Amino acid sequence: MERIPILKMGSFLLVTVQVDMHDQLAMNLQSDLTDKIVSAKARGVLIDISALDIVDSFIGRMLGNIASMSRILDAETVVVGMQPAVAITLVELGLALTGVRTALNIEKGMDLLRASIG
Amino acid sequence: MTGKGEILPLRASEDVVIVRQRVRALAAQEGLKLVDQTKIVTAASELARNTVIYGRDGTALLEAVEAGGRRGVRLTFEDRGPGIADLQLAMKDGYTTGGGLGLGLSGSKRLCNEFEIESKVGVGTRVTITRWR
Numbered sequence: 668m669e670r671i672p673i674l675k676m677g678s679f680l681l682v683t684v685q686v687d688m689h690d691q692l693a694m695n696l697q698s699d700l701t702d703k704i705v706s707a708k709a710r711g712v713l714i715d716i717s718a719l720d721i722v723d724s725f726i727g728r729m730l731g732n733i734a735s736m737s738r739i740l741d742a743e744t745v746v747v748g749m750q751p752a753v754a755i756t757l758v759e760l761g762l763a764l765t766g767v768r769t770a771l772n773i774e775k776g777m778d779l780l781r782a783s784i785g
Numbered sequence: 786m787t788g789k790g791e792i793l794p795l796r797a798s799e800d801v802v803i804v805r806q807r808v809r810a811l812a813a814q815e816g817l818k819l820v821d822q823t824k825i826v827t828a829a830s831e832l833a834r835n836t837v838i839y840g841r842d843g844t845a846l847l848e849a850v851e852a853g854g855r856r857g858v859r860l861t862f863e864d865r866g867p868g869i870a871d872l873q874l875a876m877k878d879g880y881t882t883g884g885g886l887g888l889g890l891s892g893s894k895r896l897c898n899e900f901e902i903e904s905k906v907g908v909g910t911r912v913t914i915t916r917w918r
Contacts, residue, residue: 687805690798690834721805721823723830724888752823760827760892761878 671696673703679711679780680704680742685718693729700733704740711780712737715773717748727762734767743783744768747776795843795862801833804845812858815849816918825858825916828893832862832912835889839882840864840910850915857898857917868906876902 669692674681680703682696700712712733716722722730734744747770757764770776791811793804808829812822829845836843843864850859869875876894881887890912894900899915 687802689802720809721827721830723827723834724886724892725830725834728886750823752820755820756823756827756896759824759895760831761888761895762886762892 669695670699673699675703675707675709678709678784679713679777680707680709681713681715683715683718687719688726690725693726697729697732697736701736701740704737704742709742710784712742712744713773713776713780714744714746715748715776716746716753717750717772719753720750722749722753722757722762724760724762727757727760727764730767731764743780745770745776745779747771747773790846790848793845793847795833795836795840795845795864798834798837801830801837804833804847805830807847808858808860811847811849812916815856815858817858817916818918821916821918824896825860825914828896828914828916829860831889831893832860832914835912836862836864836866836910840866855917857915859913859915861911861913863909863911865909868908868910869902869904870906872902872904 671682671684730746737744745768749769770779793807794800805826809822809826812825833845841864846861848859850857874880876890878891879887897914897916901913904910
């Protein structure tokens with residue numbers, strides 16, 4: 668089955684979404700990430716979506732779910748690299764991504780994770 | 786109004802990805818700005834998913850259109866599913882029968898310039914959207 672790779676870096680997990688995800692692939696990522704947070708005892712998750720040229724309500728919901736689930740499992744999630752056109756479209760679509768922490772790029776996202784974990 | 790169309794099937798979630806990619810190519814070819822391309826592709830993704838989930842024998846028709854010197858992209862999503870009994874309710878933000886966020890119809894309407902929906906219970910649903918350059 669198709670899967671998006673999850674990299675472990677210290678106590679953080681790193682995901683770079685580089686393909687146009689169909690819905691099942693997004694669902695797989697959601698469940699793989701929650702499993703991996705537990706098995707790797709991760710404290711932070713960084714999701715890079717700079718290669719995504721759209722985020723629709725399904726992907727948006729998945730990002731929100733990952734953020735909520737990781738919080739329950741004592742890990743922080745930061746979504747980084749959203750393209751400006753994607754941000755404009757998301758807001759107009761009606762999705763504010765409430766509860767999802769974001770940063771402009773990977774570097775700033777890592778800073779945010781380090782700071783929040785202490 | 787002139788249009789040369791491409792018809793794509795919408796049966797599985799992989800078909801939604803193909804529709805997104807073909808709409809992107811058409812929108813770029815018609816000279817839509819990046820933000821407008823992103824809006825119509827996102828709307829297409831929402832409507833294509835609806836067609837796959839709720840419809841049966843769904844298709845997407847992609848057309849380049851021209852009216853009064855303006856160029857644009859028109860998309861028609863059609864299925865032979867159960868239809869929508871209460872269109873007014875279905876168009877409300879947050880209303881869903883499928884367990885999603887309920888933003889598909891209402892959200893995609895906000896993302897395009899023209900939006901038309903026709904539905905008949907037991908016959909099917911047709912949604913047509915247009916984004917002008």
